[in-house]
Amino acid sequence: MTARIKLGMVGGGRDAFIGGVHRIAARIDDRFELVAGALSSTPERSEESARALGIPRSYGTFDEMAAAEAAREDGIEAVAIVTPNHMHYAAAKAFLERGIHVICDKPLTATDADAAAMAEAVARSDALFVLTHNYTxxxxxxxxxxxxxxxxxxxxxxxxxxxxxxxxxxxxxxxxxxxxxxxxxxxxxxxxxxxxxxxxxxxxxxxxxxxxxxxxxxxxxxxxxxxxxxxxxxxxxxxxxxxxxxxxxxxxxxxxxxxxxxxxxxxxxxxxxxxxxxxxxxxxxxxxxxxxxxxxxxxxxxxxxxxxxxxPGGHPEGYLEGFANIYAEAADAIRAVQAGTPRDQAMGLLPGIAQGLDxxxxxxxxxxxxxxxxxxxxx
Amino acid sequence: MTARIKLGMVGGGRDAFIGGVHRIAARIDDRFELVAGALSSTPERSEESARALGIPRSYGTFDEMAAAEAAREDGIEAVAIVTPNHMHYAAAKAFLERGIHVICDKPLTATDADAAAMAEAVARSDALFVLTHNYTxxxxxxxxxxxxxxxxxxxxxxxxxxxxxxxxxxxxxxxxxxxxxxxxxxxxxxxxxxxxxxxxxxxxxxxxxxxxxxxxxxxxxxxxxxxxxxxxxxxxxxxxxxxxxxxxxxxxxxxxxxxxxxxxxxxxxxxxxxxxxxxxxxxxxxxxxxxxxxxxxxxxxxxxxxxxxxxPGGHPEGYLEGFANIYAEAADAIRAVQAGTPRDQAMGLLPGIAQGLDxxxxxxxxxxxxxxxxxxxxx
Amino acid sequence: MTARIKLGMVGGGRDAFIGGVHRIAARIDDRFELVAGALSSTPERSEESARALGIPRSYGTFDEMAAAEAAREDGIEAVAIVTPNHMHYAAAKAFLERGIHVICDKPLTATDADAAAMAEAVARSDALFVLTHNYTxxxxxxxxxxxxxxxxxxxxxxxxxxxxxxxxxxxxxxxxxxxxxxxxxxxxxxxxxxxxxxxxxxxxxxxxxxxxxxxxxxxxxxxxxxxxxxxxxxxxxxxxxxxxxxxxxxxxxxxxxxxxxxxxxxxxxxxxxxxxxxxxxxxxxxxxxxxxxxxxxxxxxxxxxxxxxxxPGGHPEGYLEGFANIYAEAADAIRAVQAGTPRDQAMGLLPGIAQGLDxxxxxxxxxxxxxxxxxxxxx
Amino acid sequence: MTARIKLGMVGGGRDAFIGGVHRIAARIDDRFELVAGALSSTPERSEESARALGIPRSYGTFDEMAAAEAAREDGIEAVAIVTPNHMHYAAAKAFLERGIHVICDKPLTATDADAAAMAEAVARSDALFVLTHNYTxxxxxxxxxxxxxxxxxxxxxxxxxxxxxxxxxxxxxxxxxxxxxxxxxxxxxxxxxxxxxxxxxxxxxxxxxxxxxxxxxxxxxxxxxxxxxxxxxxxxxxxxxxxxxxxxxxxxxxxxxxxxxxxxxxxxxxxxxxxxxxxxxxxxxxxxxxxxxxxxxxxxxxxxxxxxxxxPGGHPEGYLEGFANIYAEAADAIRAVQAGTPRDQAMGLLPGIAQGLDxxxxxxxxxxxxxxxxxxxxx
Structure with missing residues (x-):
């Protein structure tokens, strides 16, 4: 087994349904390790959520997190963005710019302007951008x-x-x-x-x-x-x-x-x-x-x-396993890109910026x- | 029990799916007796079908049937029209003009002109016009x-x-x-x-x-x-x-x-x-x-x-029983009209010309x- | 079409669920004509039920009916027995003895003694004995x-x-x-x-x-x-x-x-x-x-x-049509026996005395x- | 969040269906950390499986593992036993004797003698014994x-x-x-x-x-x-x-x-x-x-x-989540026992030795x- 991918999370504090889903999805196949977060709108609430979830490093803002993690030897390799739609772009940009792979909840953004900017940010970066159209x-x-x-x-x-x-x-x-x-x-x-x-x-x-x-x-x-x-x-x-x-x-x-x-x-x-x-x-x-x-x-x-x-068949898998498949394929793609595979090729069936723009x-x-x-x- | 209603049929010879359905539907609740038919496009084939079905009186055309039955003391009280759509109007008109109640397969007609003419024919007649939107x-x-x-x-x-x-x-x-x-x-x-x-x-x-x-x-x-x-x-x-x-x-x-x-x-x-x-x-x-x-x-x-x-519940009824409900309610309506109930009131939930025009x-x-x-x- | 089979009924008056089922089943394929009945436990109630159902001939008892119908030129060819179980045998015997075909509700009888006697009655008769295991x-x-x-x-x-x-x-x-x-x-x-x-x-x-x-x-x-x-x-x-x-x-x-x-x-x-x-x-x-x-x-x-x-498929048939299939096959069997086919051969898939004894x-x-x-x- | 429970596993190497299920179930709610294993019948294959799964410590036999882990300051607190049935008892005993909590696949054992011995081993130990009747x-x-x-x-x-x-x-x-x-x-x-x-x-x-x-x-x-x-x-x-x-x-x-x-x-x-x-x-x-x-x-x-x-409802959970519930409740029970709650009380709805004997x-x-x-x- 290759090492687990070090993962951060933006959004997903208490009361947030989809953050918990992403965390379970990331865990099911044991390919990620959640080590950093900017989980809520205030540093205090973020810290509290991080502690409750056993996440070692908590940041007050995603910017702070992006900067600090990019600077660490053992910083996060990927980040999950699970905020409301209108915050997707700014958060994603901060990580894409630093070469940190982004796994972003859908839809892409709240506005067309943000969507266009997101597309540019992805184009400028070498990092992967995965949009969790999980039903796929x-x-x-x-x-x-x-x-x-x-x-x-x-x-x-x-x-x-x-x-x-x-x-x-x-x-x-x-x-x-x-x-x-x-x-x-x-x-x-x-x-x-x-x-x-x-x-x-x-x-x-x-x-x-x-x-x-x-x-x-x-x-x-x-x-x-x-x-x-x-x-x-x-x-x-x-x-x-x-x-x-x-x-x-x-x-x-x-x-x-x-x-x-x-x-x-x-x-x-x-x-x-x-x-x-x-x-x-x-x-x-x-x-x-x-x-x-x-x-x-x-x-x-x-x-x-x-x-x-x-x-085996007859023992049902559900929503979380379907979601986990996106995470597992994102892990494959990240390791592939890190090993030199071209980004587009590494994406495979993963939904990304194109699907987001669609x-x-x-x-x-x-x-x-x-x-x-x-x-x-x-x- | 009041006497069974004497019924004729236009169309519905061999190979015709919907004619057989109408016949079973008319029989299930024992309210009709099928006594006359112009079942096919030629007198010979009509006669052959009628004999096979045990229908006493066979006619070469619906016109002939309308005229002859209207003239009989024991002539049909109602007719089922189960031809292809383009023949509905001419057949219905022949019976409506003679005060014979019409139970007509849907859709109303093949053309808007025929539909308008059908509406007029219904308006001019005292007879009931029931359109078998059977799913109701x-x-x-x-x-x-x-x-x-x-x-x-x-x-x-x-x-x-x-x-x-x-x-x-x-x-x-x-x-x-x-x-x-x-x-x-x-x-x-x-x-x-x-x-x-x-x-x-x-x-x-x-x-x-x-x-x-x-x-x-x-x-x-x-x-x-x-x-x-x-x-x-x-x-x-x-x-x-x-x-x-x-x-x-x-x-x-x-x-x-x-x-x-x-x-x-x-x-x-x-x-x-x-x-x-x-x-x-x-x-x-x-x-x-x-x-x-x-x-x-x-x-x-x-x-x-x-x-x-x-x-009782759990013993399924099906398509034929649903269809038979239209026939049973048509029988009620016919008897009601014969007893003096106004036509519109007698129709109850039955689909008729209005639904056909719709x-x-x-x-x-x-x-x-x-x-x-x-x-x-x-x- | 061969002529409809003249049918009588024992039991099946008002409040009796299964009698109505048998009547509809007999009608659906137009192979039977219900012309006589001993529908209830008293002549008055039988008469009342027969009138309500449009059955021409009503009898006070099944014995009376069996005797009278056997004596008529146009008497019933078959009888449906739809009483409670303990009365099946006596009624069936009366008709079997007179060569009238019996269509009997199940189970065969209430007692083993009656069942054995029923088997003997069937053995002594040339008439068909059909037991309505309708789900078949x-x-x-x-x-x-x-x-x-x-x-x-x-x-x-x-x-x-x-x-x-x-x-x-x-x-x-x-x-x-x-x-x-x-x-x-x-x-x-x-x-x-x-x-x-x-x-x-x-x-x-x-x-x-x-x-x-x-x-x-x-x-x-x-x-x-x-x-x-x-x-x-x-x-x-x-x-x-x-x-x-x-x-x-x-x-x-x-x-x-x-x-x-x-x-x-x-x-x-x-x-x-x-x-x-x-x-x-x-x-x-x-x-x-x-x-x-x-x-x-x-x-x-x-x-x-x-x-x-x-x-066609997709237009559901239900319980009554399944039941009607037993009646339709009984009609075939009756006509076959009347035409000289051996009784056992005529039965085909129909459930009969053997299934009743089982x-x-x-x-x-x-x-x-x-x-x-x-x-x-x-x- | 309290710290994750350190978990070992006996059995569950390559080709073993149920071992993988236990591992996912243990991960879903993030309450366990799988740190040791004796996964296969030979030390080489065990080592190979452990490496493939990213498990830090691999042992040649469960005995070896029990002894070594019990001696470590940071040794496992619980062990999952996922071998074929006939090996459940010996493995469980080795851990129960050392106060290590046991999560054992069902049925309890292959023989009644083993089952009785297992019951004694549980009785002699203070450790929890959980039997994964996962459908509960x-x-x-x-x-x-x-x-x-x-x-x-x-x-x-x-x-x-x-x-x-x-x-x-x-x-x-x-x-x-x-x-x-x-x-x-x-x-x-x-x-x-x-x-x-x-x-x-x-x-x-x-x-x-x-x-x-x-x-x-x-x-x-x-x-x-x-x-x-x-x-x-x-x-x-x-x-x-x-x-x-x-x-x-x-x-x-x-x-x-x-x-x-x-x-x-x-x-x-x-x-x-x-x-x-x-x-x-x-x-x-x-x-x-x-x-x-x-x-x-x-x-x-x-x-x-x-x-x-x-x-939420409408997003299906499946077999793995049901299984994970047993693990999550086992985690609660382990922490409760460690905090002084009596063992029987800590078990709650968890299936254990009594269900195994049943x-x-x-x-x-x-x-x-x-x-x-x-x-x-x-x-």
Whole structure:
């Protein structure tokens, strides 16, 4: 085993859901060691969180951390950025400039300006920039992607993707739910509400599995919650390359849905269906034959799925293992780059700046199309 | 028991799927007696089919049948019209003019001109005109409608409806499949392909359950099958009354889908989900509570569902029983009208000319919107 | 079409669930005409029920009916017996003696003495005796049986069958529920409670699909309901021929189960799973391959399933259609016997006296084994 | 955060499935640090495995490791024993004697003699002995247990538990599959085949959720695989305390089943159903009401489930997280004991020697009953 990668973290203090997820994901395959953090908005709270988590070095700000860690012989090699969206860019830049690899939560940034600046910062750096579109780490999503690429579905025709939730059905942001506050605040989340938070996941997943890009879209965004500025429900029609058409629905006001991200892909030779809440299953119908239930590491699982599975079929892996696959591949990529592999080649299937910009373009096009009475808008 | 209603049938000879369905549906509750038919396009084939089916009186044409039956003391009281779409109007007119009640397969007609003429023919007649939007007969759909009306979902917000099939994935119409031939032929089916054949079902079901009408839509229709004129896949964004938004997807080229009509309705107090292939179940989530699985005639079933159920929960009823509910209610309506109840009142929940015209408007708007680059189009 | 078979009915008046089921089942395929009945325990109530159902001839007793109908030129050709179990024998005998074909609800009789007498009555008669083990009429059960016979599962090893319900969880018989009263009364139901009412269905289905007989069993019967004499829950271990082993569970006190009859069969080459509440599906796993979801009339459906299906896959058929398949095959058998086919040959797959005696032997063995501290008991 | 617990491991070298599971489980919540190992049967292979896994200290034998670590100031505080069953006792004893806490894979031992000796070794030691009946760590199993204890099901009546697999359908042990070799070898696995490997899990889970013990059982064990000595399929009827009855089925020859551990519990007020392959769901039916689908951390989840969940509902946790819960609770228990809490009190819900002995008694009774023609046998 090569040594564990020394990791820092920006954001992710108490009350922050996604920080804990990143930490577990980094630990599952034992490829990282979390040694430094700037976890909260004040030095005191950061210190307190770091101590509670057993992280040896705590900093008051990410700038301070970037400077100090870059200066250490045993400083961090990579940093996880898990702040609200509007802080992604400034934090990432500080580390990229110092050659520290960045693993950044999605979406890329809150604004297009920040996104462009982020792209420049990545271009100027030699460091890796990984965007945690974690759903691409699920084994059966890898299986699906490989099946599409292998032609098991024939010529693609239709992509139906949706991501409904229900946690904003009531005006949670007015009731002091911290997650709800920043996610419904354009200043911190950007121009997209549901479309930015979860629609980008759906968009990314559809593109990842099909290997296609969305060329244009027609969107109808809605805000059902009282006094809510950003969309909490979005209807989008999609035109991919190669004449493939699709629909995307994201919602945070659909009671009975927790994280019901569902992807269906159809070609002239077969169809696939996957649901994030039951991620160990992939339905596959070769046209004219019976439907098959592929299981992770079960009969019918392909090498792409097997490569990111840990335990036999029938013992379910979940969200954290899918997320951990992104971290494990980031570890591989970091070690590869350190050993001289070109950065682009090292990225492999990892989502990065390109996917981040695609996501921003997706949000921008949705908002623009919706304002233009759902006119078809190119990305 | 009141006497069985004497029924005739136009269309529905050998090889015709839907004719057999109507006959079983008419028999299940023992309210009809099929005594006359003009089942095929030639007198010989009609006669042959009638004999095979044990139907006493066979006619060469529907005109002949209308005239002869109207003249008999014991002539038919109602007629089922189960021809391809382009023949609905002429046949219906012949019977409506003679005061014979009409039970007509959907969609209403193949053309808008025929639809308008049909509306006039209905207006001029005292006879009932029932359009067999049979999915509205499923008990759990009745349950869903009543729950929406009772406010169990609160203020409605979102309607997601879809009807994917896969039987036209290959160019079946070029391979001599009779059903595929006429359904992909504009002259016989009308301007809508999948949108007319199954999209209208999805549209009708969404309106039936919510009690709302689609006010405008933005559509993107596609024809994936080689040399196919009509759409075989349709993406539609919907704006209902009361600010309710929705999406509709119909497809006949989605491998792995047989008749996967699915309706999901969300309000600010709860959500419902129903799938035609598993029709005895209705998922209901009161917002903030656990998801419940309502079963036909099980605990939680309401009176609206119970009224159209025959057997206890756990013993599944299916498509034919749902269809039979339309026939049973048509029988009630016929007897009521015969006893002096005003026609509109007698119709109750039965789909009729209004729903047929709505369906035609839906097809028309889909085609127009799609041609206008998916511009929002009013119905 | 040959003429409809003239049918009579014994039992099945108001409040009787199963009588209505038989009537619908007889109608669905239009092979029978219900022309006579002795529907209730008094002539007045029988007459009232017959009138309400539109049955032309009503009799005060089955004896009267048997005599009168046998004497008519246009008398009934077959009779459906749908009384409580303890009356099956006397009624059946009256018709069998007169050469009138009998379609009898299951289980065969309430007592072993009656069962033996019934067997003699059948032996003495030329008439057909059909026992409505209706679950054998489901298309996917026919599919399963043919797959087993065709060797798709290889050498059979294990059969797991269960039939849980929940309607006797509370002491419904003490609360005036008529169904609960007679089904928990040994005098009317026989020695088996759940084991007689639904365990016999599970036993019959397992034998039908596998083509095997249960040779011995070890049973543990329980009565959880207060003051309940008969079993309301039964655990049984099974030894079939050919070294196949199995388990059977029947229960009427398992909350959350409506009619959850489930059959699983495993061999050295594959496994099958079927659930009555979702009867249009059959799960099949060829060992070492992916699980397949076979659907009624879908890809992968075999001829045995197709022969008893009416409508395309994805449009569900249910309990009534499965029941109707027994009636349709009974109609075929009756016409065949009338045309000279030997009775045994005409029976085809229809359950008859042999299956009825097997069911009685199953009940008897369960009760005996349970009394003998679950000792293995031969059937 | 208190310091991580220093952990050693016995067994778990290359090719060993369960060792990797224990390591991930120990890492997920960051409570352990794996610092020493005797991973394989030879010092060379142990060393090689340790190096590959980044474990600092490798020993040739567990004895050597126990002695050396006990002597170190910074020696291990706990050891995970993940060898085949027949080596559990000797290894555990070596650490227990030195006051090192033991986390041992199940079943307890291969022989009853070893089990008794293990019990004595635990009794003589002050160290904790945790047996990884990991399925008890699933959140919805905790939820189920608490619901039963809270009386949500009323007076319990019936427990149906099963654990079918299919990986021994073919004679894998004759084809060089290492897992199959030792699991079918009585010398290494003990007297139970499927009953020891997975039947004990089913037995343990049923007892954990109900709070009851199996008092007697009647078993029928089979060996379907050619030349297989141990059972690969087991049918068992159960009598719990309080008059509760049940059935248990374990199988390793049921094609189409991966790890389909399923538990159903019924009382006079409600029923529960849980399936290991979909562990984030728990079905609950309060008698006479609709069925509810409880989800991990969703509406309806109770505090017992929440306490062992990491992420929101709809983002599935899996087998590894359930296993990690056992490790996290073991960490709590170790720290508690170190702080002076009495050992029994510190164990909380953790399975330990008592559950291990119960499992051995279960295996013993199954084998004895099956040899005695399925006679009821007390545990």
């Amino acid at each position: 780490g699920y084994p059966m999503i890898r299986q699906a992607r490989n099946m599409v690429l292998a032609g098991d579905l024939g010529q693609l025709r239709i992509v139906q993707v949706e991501y409904p939730q229900d946690w904003l059905t009531d005006p949670a942001e007015a009731e002091g739910v911290k997650q709800a506050e920043w996610r419904t605040d354009p200043a911190r989340s950007g121009a997209g509400g549901s479309i930015g938070d979860i629609g980008t996941h759906a968009h990314n997943l559809a593109c990842f599995v099909t290997g296609l890009r969305v060329e244009s879209l027609a969107a109808d965004l809605q805000s059902f919650g009282a006094n809510r500025t950003l969309d909490d429900n979005a209807h989008v029609m999609l035109r991919f390359g190669d004449g493939v058409r699709g629909m995307l629905w994201s919602s945070q006001v659909a009671p009975g849905n927790e994280n019901a991200l569902r992807l269906r892909v159809y070609g002239d030779k077969g169809g696939l269906e996957w649901l994030q809440e039951d991620p160990n299953y992939l339905w596959f119908t070769p046209h004219g034959q019976t439907k098959r239930l592929l299981t992770r590491n079960g009969a019918g699982a392909n090498a792409a799925a097997g490569a990111v599975s840990r335990i 996501g921003m373009a997706f949000i921008r096009a949705c908002v623009a199309s919706s304002r233009a009475d759902s006119a078809w808008t190119t990305l | 007969g499923y008990p759990m759909i009745r349950q869903a409608r009543n729950m929406v009306l009772a406010g169990d979902l609160g203020q409605l917000r979102i309607v997601q409806v879809e009807y994917p099939q896969d039987w036209l994935t290959d160019p079946a119409e070029a391979e001599g499949v009779k059903q595929a031939e006429w359904r992909t032929d504009p002259a016989r089916s009308g301007a809508g392909g999948s949108i007319g054949d199954i999209g209208t079902h999805a549209h009708n079901l969404a309106c039936f359950v919510t009690g709302l009408r689609v006010e405008s839509l933005a559509a993107d229709l596609q024809s994936f099958g080689a040399n196919r004129t009509l759409d075989d896949n349709a993406h539609v964004m919907l704006r209902f009354g009361d600010g309710v938004r929705g999406m509709l997807w119909s497809s006949q080229v989605a491998p792995g889908n047989e008749n996967a009509l699915r309706l999901r309705v969300y309000g600010d107090k709860g959500g419902l989900e129903w799938l035609q292939e598993d029709p005895n179940y209705l998922w209901f989530t009161p917002h903030g509570q656990t998801k419940r699985l309502l079963t036909r005639n099980g605990a939680g079933a309401n009176a609206a569902a119970g009224a159209v159920s025959r057997i 369906g035609m408007a839906f097809i028309r708007a889909c085609v127009a919107s799609s041609r206008a680059d998916s511009a929002w189009t009013t119905l | 009429g489901y298309p996917m059960i026919r599919q399963a049986r043919n797959m087993v016979l065709a060797g798709d599962l290889g050498q059979l090893r294990i059969v797991q069958v269960e039939y849980p319900q929940d309607w006797l969880t509370d002491p419904a018989e003490a609360e005036g529920v008529k169904q609960a009263e007679w089904r928990t009364d040994p005098a009317r139901s026989g020695a088996g409670g759940s084991i007689g009412d639904i365990g016999t269905h599970a036993h019959n289905l397992a034998c039908f699909v596998t083509g095997l007989r249960v040779e011995s069993l070890a049973a543990d019967l329980q009565s959880f309901g207060a003051n309940r004499t008969l079993d309301d829950n039964a655990h049984v271990m099974l030894r079939f021929g050919d070294g196949v082993r199995g388990m059977l569970w029947s229960s009427q006190v398992a909350p959350g189960n409506e009619n959850a009859l489930r059959l699983r069969v495993y061999g050295d080459k594959g496994g099958l799973e079927w659930l009555q509440e979702d009867p249009n599906y059959l799960w099949f796993t060829p060992h070492g391959q992916t699980k397949r979801l076979l659907t009624r009339n879908g890809a992968g459906a075999n001829a045995a399933a197709g022969a008893v299906s009416r409508i 069911g009685m032997a199953f009940i008897r063995a369960c009760v005996a084994s349970s009394r003998a501290d679950s000792a293995w008991t031969t059937l | 760590g699933y959140p919805m199993i905790r939820q189920a247990r608490n619901m039963v204890l809270a009386g949500d099901l009323g007076q319990l009546r019936i427990v149906q538990v099963e654990y079918p697999q299919d990986w021994l359908t073919d004679p894998a042990e004759a084809e060089g599959v290492k897992q199959a070799e030792w699991r079918t070898d009585p010398a290494r696995s003990g007297a139970g085949g499927s009953i020891g490997d997975i039947g004990t899990h089913a037995h343990n889970l049923a007892c954990f959720v109900t709070g009851l013990r199996v008092e007697s059982l009647a078993a029928d064990l089979q060996s379907f695989g050619a030349n297989r000595t141990l059972d690969d399929n087991a049918h068992v009827m159960l009598r719990f305390g309080d008059g509760v009855r049940g059935m248990l089925w374990s199988s390793q020859v049921a094609p189409g089943n991966e790890n389909a551990l399923r538990l159903r519990v019924y009382g006079d007020k409600g029923g529960l159903e849980w399936l290991q392959e979909d562990p984030n769901y728990l079905w609950f039916t309060p008698h006479g009401q609709t069925k509810r689908l409880l989800t991990r951390n969703g509406a309806g989840a109770n505090a017992a489930a929440g306490a062992v969940s990491r992420i 499992g051995m008694a279960f295996i013993r009774a199954c084998v004895a009953s099956s040899r005695a023609d399925s006679a009821w046998t007390t545990l």
